[in-house]
Amino acid sequence: xxxxxxxxxxxxxxxxxxxxxxxxxxxxxxxxxxxxxxxxxxxxxxxxxxxxxxxxxxxxxxxxxxxxxxxxxxxxxxxxxxxxxxxxxxxxxxxxxxxxxxxxxxxxxxxxxxxxxxxxxxxxxxxxxxxxxxxxxxxxxxxxxxxxxxxxxxxxxxxxxxxxxxxxxxxxxxxxxxxxxxxxxxxxxxxxxxxxxxxxxxxxxxxxxxxxxxxxxxxxxxxxxxxxxxxxxxxxxxxxxxxxxxxxxxxxxxxxxxxxxxxxxxxxxxxxxxxxxxxxxxxxxxxxxxxxxxxxxxxxxxxxxxxxxxxxxxxxxxxxxxxxxxxxxxxxxxxxxxxxxxxxxxxxxxxxxxxxxxxxxxxxxxxxxxxxxxxxxxxxxxxxxxxxxxxxxxxxxxxxxxxxxxxxxxxxxxxxxxxxxxxxxxxxxxxxxxxxxxxxxxxxxxxxxxxxxxxxxxxxxxxxxxxxxxxxxxxxxxxxxxxxxxxxxxxxxxxxxxxxxxxxxxxxxxxxxxxxxxxxxxxxxxxxxxxxxxxxxxxxxxxxxxxxxxxxxxxxxxxxxxxxxxxxxxxxxxxxxxxxxxxxxxxxxxxxxxxxxxxxxxxxxxxxxxxxxxxxxxxxxxxxxxxxxxxxxxxxxxxxxxxxxxxxxxxxxxxxxxxxxxxxxxxxxxxxxxxxxxxxxxxxxxxxxxxxxxxxxxxxxxxxxxxxxxxxxxxxxxxxxxxxxxxxxxxxxxxxxxxxxxxxxxxxxxxxxxxxxxxxxxxxxxxxxxxxxxxxxxxxxxxxxxxxxxxxxxxx
Numbered sequence: 001x002x003x004x005x006x007x008x009x010x011x012x013x014x015x016x017x018x019x020x021x022x023x024x025x026x027x028x029x030x031x032x033x034x035x036x037x038x039x040x041x042x043x044x045x046x047x048x049x050x051x052x053x054x055x056x057x058x059x060x061x062x063x064x065x066x067x068x069x070x071x072x073x074x075x076x077x078x079x080x081x082x083x084x085x086x087x088x089x090x091x092x093x094x095x096x097x098x099x100x101x102x103x104x105x106x107x108x109x110x111x112x113x114x115x116x117x118x119x120x121x122x123x124x125x126x127x128x129x130x131x132x133x134x135x136x137x138x139x140x141x142x143x144x145x146x147x148x149x150x151x152x153x154x155x156x157x158x159x160x161x162x163x164x165x166x167x168x169x170x171x172x173x174x175x176x177x178x179x180x181x182x183x184x185x186x187x188x189x190x191x192x193x194x195x196x197x198x199x200x201x202x203x204x205x206x207x208x209x210x211x212x213x214x215x216x217x218x219x220x221x222x223x224x225x226x227x228x229x230x231x232x233x234x235x236x237x238x239x240x241x242x243x244x245x246x247x248x249x250x251x252x253x254x255x256x257x258x259x260x261x262x263x264x265x266x267x268x269x270x271x272x273x274x275x276x277x278x279x280x281x282x283x284x285x286x287x288x289x290x291x292x293x294x295x296x297x298x299x300x301x302x303x304x305x306x307x308x309x310x311x312x313x314x315x316x317x318x319x320x321x322x323x324x325x326x327x328x329x330x331x332x333x334x335x336x337x338x339x340x341x342x343x344x345x346x347x348x349x350x351x352x353x354x355x356x357x358x359x360x361x362x363x364x365x366x367x368x369x370x371x372x373x374x375x376x377x378x379x380x381x382x383x384x385x386x387x388x389x390x391x392x393x394x395x396x397x398x399x400x401x402x403x404x405x406x407x408x409x410x411x412x413x414x415x416x417x418x419x420x421x422x423x424x425x426x427x428x429x430x431x432x433x434x435x436x437x438x439x440x441x442x443x444x445x446x447x448x449x450x451x452x453x454x455x456x457x458x459x460x461x462x463x464x465x466x467x468x469x470x471x472x473x474x475x476x477x478x479x480x481x482x483x484x485x486x487x488x489x490x491x492x493x494x495x496x497x498x499x500x501x502x503x504x505x506x507x508x509x510x511x512x513x514x515x516x517x518x519x520x521x522x523x524x525x526x527x528x529x530x531x532x533x534x535x536x537x538x539x540x541x542x543x544x545x546x547x548x549x550x551x552x553x554x555x556x557x558x559x560x561x562x563x564x565x566x567x568x569x570x571x572x573x574x575x576x577x578x579x580x581x582x583x584x585x586x587x588x589x590x591x592x593x594x595x596x597x598x599x600x601x602x603x604x605x606x607x608x609x610x611x612x613x614x615x616x617x618x619x620x621x622x623x624x625x626x627x628x629x630x631x632x633x634x635x636x637x638x639x640x641x642x643x644x645x646x647x648x649x650x651x652x653x654x655x656x657x658x659x660x661x662x663x664x665x666x667x668x669x670x671x672x673x674x675x676x677x678x679x680x681x682x683x684x685x686x687x688x689x690x691x692x693x694x695x696x697x698x699x700x701x702x703x704x705x706x707x708x709x710x711x712x713x714x715x716x717x718x719x720x721x722x723x724x725x726x727x728x729x730x731x732x733x734x735x736x737x738x739x740x741x742x743x744x745x746x747x748x749x750x751x752x753x754x755x756x757x758x759x760x761x762x763x764x765x766x767x768x769x770x771x772x773x774x775x776x777x778x779x780x781x782x783x784x785x786x787x788x789x790x791x792x793x794x795x796x
Contacts, residue, residue, distance in 0.1 A: 001087065001253050002094045003119060003126045005238050007103035009194060009581055011141040012131040012218035014100035018042040018247045020228055021098060027242040032093035038082040039097070045763040048099040050076040051114040055178070058105055058187050063282045080118050080452055087122055095122065096236060103130050104194050105187050107172055128204050131234055131566040132581040133218040134332050135195045142192050145300065147259045148289045150188045153264040156339050159192050160668040162306035166426035171422045182273045183280065196478040198314050199289035216687040217329030224248045238698060254343035255296035262289050264350040265718055272354065278364045288357055294345055302336035338658050357463040359707040406779040419787035429782040431719045434652065434675050436557050438721040444729045445561040448484060459486025460563055461542035463533050463630070464491060465526045470498040470552045470751020473596050474744065476550045478734035482727060484563030485679065489538050491517040491529035498751035505743045513538050528628045546620035547630060553597060553680040554578060555724045574624060575648040577660060578679040579667050589776065591688040591692065593752045597724050600682055603718035605782050606674055611789040613713060615667040618679055633665035651677045680724055688759040690708040691772050695762055709792050710745035710773045718782040
C-alpha cells in the first residue's frame with residue numbers, strides 16, 4: 001500500500017483540497033483510496049499534533065489540551081492504532097493523509113522521524129506532496145494569517161533576511177521561546193522557514209528517502225473552480241473521474257491597515273500575557289482581530305521583491321527537478337517599492353482597545369484557567385512520552401555545545417539554544433567583511449589644513465546631548481575638530497561634575513554653542529533638545545549635520561581621514577548611515593585621565609547582524625530641508641517633494657536609499673559597510689567608568705538604568721581595530737591647545753577628580769561593587785555574546 005502524505009503548505013489551497021477530499025470520500029474509497037475520518041474530518045490535525053516534539057507545543061496542542069507530554073504520547077498511540085484498524089478493515093491500495101501544518105511547522109528532523117515511525121507499521125512506500133507558490137506571494141498571505149493568529153513583529157524581519165543563503169536556519173533563529181501561556185509559539189512568531197523549498201525537500205527526503213518529495217503548483221483559479229478535482233486526481237495518480245467539485249471563492253486577504261492594527265494589538269496582548277496570569281484563547285483572539293478590521297488595499301507581493309529575488313536561482317533549479325511545477329507558479333509579481341508597514345488609520349491606539357477588551361479577557365480567563373493550569377503545571381515534570389508500538393528512531397547524542405566555562409555559568413537554556421542555531425546560521429558573527437586592515441597601525445594622519453567657510457555657512461555641525469561627561473569632553477571636541485567638524489551645538493541637563501562649566505568656557509572661546517536643557521519637556525531631554533536645535537542659526541546655516549554623543553567618534557577610514565576626503569568619495573549622497581562599531585572595556589578597570597581612543601581598541605566583529613544594537617547607526621545628513629524633524633539616530637518625516645532627491649549611503653559609500661529613506665536606524669545584511677567611515681562607540685570605557693554610568697542611569701533616557709545586561713551587550717573585545725589611532729598626533733595637538741586655557745584645564749581636572757571620587761564611593765556600596773565584580777568575571781566570545789543578548793529581555 002502506498003501512503004500519500006500531503007503536507008500543505010498552508011495558504012496554498014490545502015483547506016480547499018481537503019474540503020474536496022472530504023466531499024469525495026466515498027468516490028475515492030470506490031477507487032481504492034482511503035481518506036480516513038478519525039484523524040480529523042478534513043485536515044488531519046490529530047496526526048500533526050501527535051508527532052511534534054513534546055517541547056514543541058503549537059497552538060493546536062495548546063488549545064486542544066495536548067500540551068502535556070503524556071497526553072501527547074497517548075495521542076500518538078491512538079492515531080497510530082486508528083490508522084492500523086482503518087487500513088486492516090478497508091484494505092485500500094493507497095492511503096491519503098493531509099495535514100496542512102506538517103510542512104509549515106515540523107522544523108526539526110526529530111519530528112519528521114516521529115512521523116515516519118508512526119506510519120512505519122502501515123507501509124514504507126510513502127510519497128510526500130507539497131503545494132508551493134512563489135515566495136513573495138505566499139509570504140504576503142502567510143504573514144496575514146500569522147498576524148490574525150497573534151504575530152507581533154512586522155515583515156521587517158523577512159525583508160532583512162532577503163537574499164540570505166541560509167533562510168531556513170536564519171528564520172528559526174528568530175523564533176521565540178515557546179511559552180504557550182504567553183502566546184509565544186514558533187508557528188505564530190517565527191518567520192516562515194519553509195519558504196526555502198530546497199531545504200524543505202532536503203529535510204523530508206533525509207527521512208523518507210531520495211525522490212520521496214513532489215512539489216506541485218498552487219493555481220488559485222483551478223483550485224477554487226469546479227475542475228479542482230483534476231488536481232486531486234493528478235496528485236494521487238487516480239484513474240478515472242471522481243466527479244466535479246462545487247466552485248468556491250478564494251479566501252479574501254485582510255487589508256494592510258488591518259494587519260498593522262492587528263500587529264500593534266498583538267504587541268499589547270503579548271505584553272499583557274507576560275505581565276499577568278490572564279489567558280486569551282484562540283477563539284477570543286481571532287474575535288478581537290475581527291473587531292478591529294478596516295477595509296483597504298492588501299499587501300502587494302511585489303513589495304516583497306527582495307525576498308523573491310533571493311529565491312530566484314533556487315526556484316529555477318526546482319523547475320528542472322519537479323516536472324509538475326510551472327513557470328507561472330514560481331514567477332514573482334512585478335517589483336514595487338519595498339514594503340513599508342501601512343498606516344493603521346483613524347488614529348488607532350491598541351491600548352485603548354485593550355481597555356475595552358479587558359472584561360472579556362478576564363471572563364474567558366476564569367473559564368479557561370482551571371483546565372489550562374493543570375496542563376501547564378505538568379509541563380516541566382511530566383513523564384517522557386511512552387514509546388509507541390513502532391518506536392521512533394532513538395535521538396542522536398546531543399552534540400558538544402562548545403560553550404566556554406564562563407558562558408556555561410550564566411547562559412539560560414534559551415541562550416544555549418540560540419548559540420546552537422547561530423553556529424550554523426548566516427547570522428553567526430565574524431570579522432570577514434570589508435577592505436580595511438584594522439589590526440595594523442598605519443602612518444599617522446597629517447594635520448588638517450584650516451578651513452575657510454563661505455560667508456553665512458557654519459560648515460559641518462555636530463549636535464550633541466550630555467550629562468556629567470566632564471573627563472571626556474575635551475578629547476571628543478579636539479578629535480572632531482581635527483577631522484573637520486566646524487561647529488558644535490551641545491545641550492546639557494542636570495550636570496554636577498563640571499560638564500556645563502567646560503562647555504560654557506568652550507562657548508566663550510568660540511568653539512562650541514552650549515545650551516542648558518534642564519527645563520526639558522516631553523518624553524526625553526534628548527528629543528526636546530533636538531526639537532529646539534532646529535530653531536538655532538548655527539544649525540539652520542550648516543552644510544552637514546550629525547547628532548553624535550560624547551562616547552561616539554566619527555572614524556573616517558579613507559584619504560587623510562578627514563570629512564572633506566570622505567565627502568569627495570560619496571558624490572551626490574545626501575545622507576550617510578554611520579554604523580556603530582561597539583568597543584569593549586579592553587581589560588581596563590580603573591578610570592584614568594587618558595585618551596579614550598587610545599585605551600580602548602577591542603571591539604565587535606564587523607559582521608554582526610544580531611542583536612539589533614550592534615548595527616545601529618547615526619546619520620550625517622546634508623542640510624537641504626528634506627526632513628521635518630531630527631531624532632536620535634536619523635532625520636525623520638521626509639517631505640513629499642524631496643522623496644526623489646534624497647540619497648542614502650552606508651559607511652562604504654554604497655546606496656541604501658530604498659532601505660533607509662523614510663525609517664529605520666540600523667543596517668541590515670544588505671546595507672552594512674564600514675570601508676569609508678564608521679562610528680566608534682565607546683559605551684562602557686573602563687569598568688569604573690561603566691560603574692559611574694550605571695549609577696546615574698542613561699543620560700538620554702532618565703527613567704532607565706544600566707545593569708549587567710547592558711554590559712553584556714556592549715563589552716565586545718573579540719577583535720582589534722586600531723584605525724582611529726592614526727588621528728592621535730593631530731588630536732593631541734588640538735587637545736593641548738584647548739587644555740592650554742587655564743579655565744578649561746581647571747574644569748577638566750576637577751571633572752576627572754569628581755568621577756574618580758564617585759567611583760571610589762560606589763565601590764563601597766555592596767550593590768555596585770557586586771555589579772562591578774560580576775561584570776569583570778564575564779568572558780564571552782562573539783557568538784556566545786550574541787546568543788546571550790538575543791535571550792535578554794531588555795530595552796532597545
